[in-house]
Amino acid sequence: MKTMKLGFIGSGFIANFLASAMKQVRHCELAAIYDRGGAKELASYAKENKLGVPKLYRSVSDMCNECDVLAILTPNFTRIDIMEQISKAVKEGASLKGVICEKPLGRTIAESKKMVDLAHDVNLRTSYFENQLHMNVVNNALQQLLPQRKAMGNITLARSTEEHAGPHSSWFWDPTQQGGGVLSDMGCHSIAICRHILTPPGKSPTFLEPVAMQCETALLKWGQPKYREMLNKKYGVDYSLTPAEDFSTGVVTFRNPETGQLVKGQFTDSWMYDKQGLRLSMDGLGPGYAMEVNTLISPLEIFIGDEAAEGAADAETALEKSTASRGLLAVQPNEAHLYGYVNETQDAIDCFFEGKDAFLDWEYGLETTRLVQAAYMAAECQKTIDLTDETIKKDLENYSSLISQGRGAEVLYS
């Protein structure tokens, strides 16, 4: 079987994680990397690990002519420009098969729509990378509970959290570049996985109809003077002027269009979780049965005492966003697989080989942007919003949150 030639635009945090995932993915090679910020190191890693011999490019258009698939793995504010270049190259004859985009598809609904339109315009197959829907721990639990879900009725309450101590690049902290704070960054994961857990067996990812959203956004840690100063020094953002939320929680209600039954997803996301490192947790509760995931529980623990602490300065090799390098440490031996990066990449490659969209296409990404933006709107209005209301639906289409406009102080300090 031939291999699919993959090109990475972006060679930062997620590109490196996906490259490590590719060690476990069949029928693809890393053939090209956009030459900027860490590209050379990533190319060396690819060669050392036999993922391919990637060439470095300074032109998106040239990459389109070299690759079968391009993956947009760059900061959120760069999406449209890059996709316009891809679309133009395909119009001019590049034979690209598919395009992958990391979450979120856009910072607003308008941006996500533009991404969908640009891909449709040139008939490109798409994959929206929402890794959590590809997590084996979640899907194995849902599979294991299939008889109970069928006999007793569907899961009616899903809970999901994604929490760590804060992101690693300046642009994430700047709400105008990122599109908001932790709700934009990680709420998209938590809302999507709640919907997935609640979806009845065999139904499409958008089967459940969103009917209501309530949400709160808050600045619990990084708005305090001491931490504002740390942010300013390290990332050059001033949270006294343009803050973003470091905590968000809410409830989204869905309706089963066949039975009318209402089910709920409760999501919580934070950038102020000062524990070992990244924690994803998911709960699913149905009548008489339940599932629970906590990615900080690992079969592997290591202990590093004070005397030996020097030897473990690079705590992030143990766990994403690790905060400590001594004591009893949780270690996940295969994070790329645990978080779903391996499965999402394999799914995109397999689907593009068959000439079809991935399990999660960009329309799905757009749907998720709609829910995240509805959450911001609900938090701003301080009330539950009705997602079936035509006026609200219309308002959402052109909505951009005050936080994403750099006016977060009006919401978070009042």
Ligand SMILES: NC(=O)c1ccc[n+]([C@@H]2O[C@H](COP(=O)([O-])OP(=O)(O)OC[C@H]3O[C@@H](n4cnc5c(N)ncnc54)[C@H](O)[C@@H]3O)[C@@H](O)[C@H]2O)c1
């Ligand atoms: N699914 C997940 O769990 C997950 C985790 C982290 C990041 N992400 C997403 O991945 C994307 C990238 O995040 P990251 O953490 O890798 O960021 P990063 O800051 O670590 O890396 C960004 C990369 O993009 C490059 N870049 C910046 N502007 C560019 C441009 N205009 N053209 C080409 N390259 C450019 C940088 O040089 C760098 O290589 C974001 O959309 C983020 O939301 C997803």
